Amino acid sequence: MMKQIEGSEAVAEAVALCRPEVICAYPISPQTHIVEGIGALVKSGALSPCAFINVESEFAAMSVAIGSSATGARTYTATASQGLLLMAEAVYNASGLGLPIVMTVANRAIGAPINIWNDHSDSMSQRDSGWLQLFAESNQEALDIHIQAFKLAEELSMPIMVCMDGFILTHAYERVAMPSQEEVDAFLPPYEPRQVLDPDEPVSIGAMVGPEAFMEVRYLAHAKQTMALERIPEIAAEFEAAFGRKAGGLVRRYRTEDAETIVVALGSVVGTLEEAIDAMRDRDVKIGLLSIRSFRPFPLTAVREALQHAKRVVVLEKAFSVGLGGVVSTDVRLALSGIQLHGYTVVAGLGGRSITKDSLERMLADAVQDKLEPLTFLDLDWGIVNRQLAREASIRKSGPIAENLLRDLGTVQAKAP
Amino acid sequence: MLQIRIHGRGGQGVVTAAELLSVAAFEQGRHAQAFPSFGSERTGAPVVAFCRIDERPIRLREPILAPDVLLVQDPTLLHQVDVFQGLRSDGYVLINSHRSLGDLGIGELTDRFDKARLITVPATAIALQYLGRPMPNAVMLGGFAALTGFLSIDAVAHAITGKFTGEVAMRNIEGAREAYALVNERLSHRGEIPA
Amino acid sequence: MTQQVKFYQTGTFTVGNRLLSPEERTVQASINRNNSLNSGHRACQGCGEALGARYAVDAAMRATGGRLVAANATGCLEVFSTPYPESSWQLPWLHSLFGNAAAVGTGIAAALQVKAQKAGKAQSDIRVIAQGGDGGTTDIGFGCLSGMFERNDDVLYICYDNEGYMNTGVQRSSATPPAARTGTTQALGEAPGAPFGQGKNVPLIAMAHQIPYVATATVADLRDLETKVEKAMTIRGARYLHIFVPCPLGWGSASRDTIKIARLARETGIFPVFEAENGAVTDVTRIRHRVPVEAYLRPQKRFAHLFGDPGHPETVARIQAGADRNIKRFGLLDAAEPGLEPLGRLDGSPRP
Numbered sequence: 001m002m003k004q005i006e007g008s009e010a011v012a013e014a015v016a017l018c019r020p021e022v023i024c025a026y027p028i029s030p031q032t033h034i035v036e037g038i039g040a041l042v043k044s045g046a047l048s049p050c051a052f053i054n055v056e057s058e059f060a061a062m063s064v065a066i067g068s069s070a071t072g073a074r075t076y077t078a079t080a081s082q083g084l085l086l087m088a089e090a091v092y093n094a095s096g097l098g099l100p101i102v103m104t105v106a107n108r109a110i111g112a113p114i115n116i117w118n119d120h121s122d123s124m125s126q127r128d129s130g131w132l133q134l135f136a137e138s139n140q141e142a143l144d145i146h147i148q149a150f151k152l153a154e155e156l157s158m159p160i161m162v163c164m165d166g167f168i169l170t171h172a173y174e175r176v177a178m179p180s181q182e183e184v185d186a187f188l189p190p191y192e193p194r195q196v197l198d199p200d201e202p203v204s205i206g207a208m209v210g211p212e213a214f215m216e217v218r219y220l221a222h223a224k225q226t227m228a229l230e231r232i233p234e235i236a237a238e239f240e241a242a243f244g245r246k247a248g249g250l251v252r253r254y255r256t257e258d259a260e261t262i263v264v265a266l267g268s269v270v271g272t273l274e275e276a277i278d279a280m281r282d283r284d285v286k287i288g289l290l291s292i293r294s295f296r297p298f299p300l301t302a303v304r305e306a307l308q309h310a311k312r313v314v315v316l317e318k319a320f321s322v323g324l325g326g327v328v329s330t331d332v333r334l335a336l337s338g339i340q341l342h343g344y345t346v347v348a349g350l351g352g353r354s355i356t357k358d359s360l361e362r363m364l365a366d367a368v369q370d371k372l373e374p375l376t377f378l379d380l381d382w383g384i385v386n387r388q389l390a391r392e393a394s395i396r397k398s399g400p401i402a403e404n405l406l407r408d409l410g411t412v413q414a415k416a417p
Numbered sequence: 418m419l420q421i422r423i424h425g426r427g428g429q430g431v432v433t434a435a436e437l438l439s440v441a442a443f444e445q446g447r448h449a450q451a452f453p454s455f456g457s458e459r460t461g462a463p464v465v466a467f468c469r470i471d472e473r474p475i476r477l478r479e480p481i482l483a484p485d486v487l488l489v490q491d492p493t494l495l496h497q498v499d500v501f502q503g504l505r506s507d508g509y510v511l512i513n514s515h516r517s518l519g520d521l522g523i524g525e526l527t528d529r530f531d532k533a534r535l536i537t538v539p540a541t542a543i544a545l546q547y548l549g550r551p552m553p554n555a556v557m558l559g560g561f562a563a564l565t566g567f568l569s570i571d572a573v574a575h576a577i578t579g580k581f582t583g584e585v586a587m588r589n590i591e592g593a594r595e596a597y598a599l600v601n602e603r604l605s606h607r608g609e610i611p612a
Numbered sequence: 613m614t615q616q617v618k619f620y621q622t623g624t625f626t627v628g629n630r631l632l633s634p635e636e637r638t639v640q641a642s643i644n645r646n647n648s649l650n651s652g653h654r655a656c657q658g659c660g661e662a663l664g665a666r667y668a669v670d671a672a673m674r675a676t677g678g679r680l681v682a683a684n685a686t687g688c689l690e691v692f693s694t695p696y697p698e699s700s701w702q703l704p705w706l707h708s709l710f711g712n713a714a715a716v717g718t719g720i721a722a723a724l725q726v727k728a729q730k731a732g733k734a735q736s737d738i739r740v741i742a743q744g745g746d747g748g749t750t751d752i753g754f755g756c757l758s759g760m761f762e763r764n765d766d767v768l769y770i771c772y773d774n775e776g777y778m779n780t781g782v783q784r785s786s787a788t789p790p791a792a793r794t795g796t797t798q799a800l801g802e803a804p805g806a807p808f809g810q811g812k813n814v815p816l817i818a819m820a821h822q823i824p825y826v827a828t829a830t831v832a833d834l835r836d837l838e839t840k841v842e843k844a845m846t847i848r849g850a851r852y853l854h855i856f857v858p859c860p861l862g863w864g865s866a867s868r869d870t871i872k873i874a875r876l877a878r879e880t881g882i883f884p885v886f887e888a889e890n891g892a893v894t895d896v897t898r899i900r901h902r903v904p905v906e907a908y909l910r911p912q913k914r915f916a917h918l919f920g921d922p923g924h925p926e927t928v929a930r931i932q933a934g935a936d937r938n939i940k941r942f943g944l945l946d947a948a949e950p951g952l953e954p955l956g957r958l959d960g961s962p963r964p
Binding site: 207 | 678701708712715716727
Binding site: 002004117171268274354 | 435436439440443444448449450451452453455475476477478479480482
């Protein structure tokens with residue numbers, strides 16, 4: 001059924017259709033509307049039987065999820081940013097134990113400085129944890145991927161993060177097609193655990209593993225993610241057959257066939273990029289886009305195949321590895337090993353800075369002429385950066401950085417962004 | 418694509434207004450995208466919300482920098498915030514005020530726009546009359562329907578019933594219809610009386 | 613070294629008394645006990661925690677007919693009970709992290725509840741215990757513990773308190789008593805050993821949450837411990853059991869003295885043994901033969917610096933004052949000595 005609803009609401013309804021049995025959540029912007037939506041469905045009895053637990057921290061949320069999933073219950077939680085970091089120990093614990101928990105990450109920047117707006121630093125910080133990580137471009141895709149996520153996670157017995165841009169997607173009203181309960185039931189069978197705490201067949205789960213076998217256990221997680229490289233496109237195809245639309249998969253190409261320049265990106269910025277690319281194509285620029293949907297496992301082969309014939313690759317990412325540069329671009333470079341082409345990293349949108357079509361076109365125009373630096377920060381205000389550096393060079397007690405910058409920006413004006 | 422930008426203060430239902438617009442457009446079979454300028458919840462602070470409407474799926478995800486329509490729910494923002502920034506020269510402006518355009522003292526700010534497309538409506542007064550509360554958002558949408566013709570008043574009314582129920586929905590609809598009628602009347606008077 | 617062995621009359625509740633009727637015998641006295649913590653684990657000789665865990669979990673298994681799941685925090689118990697590639701646990705058991713045993717227990721209980729509802733039952737017949745040492749309970753696990761209490765989740769949390777982070781080599785926890793020597797509170801300087809702080813009385817904190825059942829116990833009194841576990845299992849909701857378990861290695865006591873030291877902890881008033889329901893103390897175990905704290909402190913090398921020449925008699929006196937305060941507060945003596953009259957009830961209402 002077609003609906004015009006908020007992204008969070010769409011995710012809440014989609015998750016509810018997957019018949020989760022235990023939901024545990026701690027509020028954090030911008031995930032709050034999702035758990036409120038699901039909470040209402042549980043409280044009203046629309047989603048039943050389901051335990052909805054208000055926990056005391058994100059660390060508790062993932063811990064409750066671990067206990068629940070190990071007991072054989074289909075388990076869901078959601079978080080962002082600081083919350084994901086707080087539960088980091090438990091995040092690794094869940095994947096190490098092989099528990100198919102599904103978690104929405106409403107992508108948000110990590111402080112300090114505290115910032116509630118969108119970028120990808122949170123889920124990127126956990127990219128080595130063993131969790132599968134899928135990114136959604138739109139609210140329709142977000143709801144569709146959640147349904148695929150339960151299936152994928154439970155088949156492989158690995159937990160999965162569904163990443164959707166905080167505020168930009170979670171708080172946007174858009175048209176979505178919401179499946180029916182029957183359709184989801186047909187697609188997603190009840191959870192059959194590989195391991196379960198059961199008095200009839202007692203097992204010990206979570207014992208220490210010494211040097212004798214630790215590497216093998218860790219490798220098996222990698223093996224499962226390698227299997228996921230096969231299953232993700234298959235499940236996307238199964239989804240398309242069942243629901244009549246494309247969603248998920250490893251990557252999506254847009255106008256890359258004869259492209260000399262290809263932009264690589266994840267998440268909602270892909271929409272704005274397509275507009276920029278269409279405008280440039282209208283001016284006969286041979287440019288295309290590769291949207292990465294599965295970030296872990298990283299689809300090395302699919303990325304290589306999509307990019308190998310281009311002259312230049314621009315990775316536009318909302319993530320940043322301090323002291324190095326790009327996060328996604330590092331993975332992309334690995335996919336392109338041995339292939340000679342111009343590679344550019346463009347870090348954009350950190351802390352929710354708007355990425356506009358005009359700005360992208362200007363940057364891409366430079367890229368196409370190979371005028372870009374290898375590492376570019378889109379729309380960075382070099383003036384205030386240099387002013388701060390000069391300040392620090394001249395005086396030891398230079399004060400808190402963020403406050404200095406805000407003062408340099410002038411009185412915060414409530415102008416239209 | 419039609420781009421609408423709504424200015425107001427936290428607590429005035431600015432975000433809801435954008436959502437209602439998107440629902441009304443949806444119900445008329447169009448694609449619509451509505452979202453706020455995101456921030457921590459704070460009553461009284463200036464907020465902006467956006468709505469894009471198009472016949473095709475909307476891919477753009479940036480704030481609306483060049484709106485076709487501007488709705489200003491709180492006139493105290495006129496001299497505090499650059500609400501007119503980026504407005505297209507043939508853009509529409511609807512301002513919530515009991516004063517006339519001339520009396521608002523924004524002559525310079527609005528010089529470059531088409532005066533025929535700028536109008537005020539006393540949305541807060543109408544809201545107080547019908548709702549008993551100074552919540553002008555739904556009322557403004559009635560004015561929007563009259564000013565631009567991009568959505569019918571019936572579509573607006575139907576969207577309101579999706580968001581609100583019972584008495585509250587009814588009164589919001591009545592307020593919206595009142596504003597619709599009022600703006601239409603003012604516009605037609607403009608046509609008769611020389612500028 | 614000889615110990616005095618006393619022979620008790622028949623008809624008493626001596627552990628292993630074969631002359632008692634079967635229903636009155638302890639779980640441990642039965643050859644049919646679950647032996648939930650099976651032999652072959654790697655605990656130190658004389659480990660109080662191994663003893664306490666076997667006592668408690670076997671009692672819980674009997675009380676629930678074997679329908680029990682355990683969540684375990686990181687710590688000595690988890691490490692010595694599951695040395696790769698073996699496990700000594702004879703029940704479904706999950707170890708997740710150091711600070712989350714209570715939350716994991718919450719998750720298990722929630723899942724069991726939903727499964728039961730799906731099978732048409734009002735509640736699950738499978739019960740949940742979450743267990744950990746003092747470190748995992750009073751410090752790093754404190755937030756999750758409080759959350760479990762506040763929600764009244766149907767979990768029995770058992771804390772095995774050996775007053776320090778033992779598995780990592782004996783470091784101070786918030787359960788470490790004043791003046792005790794640990795790796796991070798060395799017996800050096802003017803105030804050797806752990807400082808006198810406020811302490812963190814988790815049983816009282818549990819009571820402040822007004823959960824259905826809170827109790828303390830020691831490994832010196834098996835019957836009392838089993839009774840409390842079994843009672844806890846008759847109750848639904850959040851329950852807390854705090855068991856005093858001496859650690860020969862960490863405390864520097866003889867491995868054969870574990871039970872004796874636990875008994876001395878009770879008999880000095882250092883460790884009050886009591887039960888509480890819904891925030892009010894309902895019963896206390898009276899001290900039978902009160903002894904001064906010195907009798908408890910001397911056998912433990914972690915307090916050795918308090919004795920000798922000149923030692924720290926003022927510190928011993930402070931410890932004695934603490935024990936006296938417990939005696940008054942909990943009314944641990946049958947006939948109160950002067951200065952040790954019991955105070956009001958622990959929920960503030962006056963004693964009759």
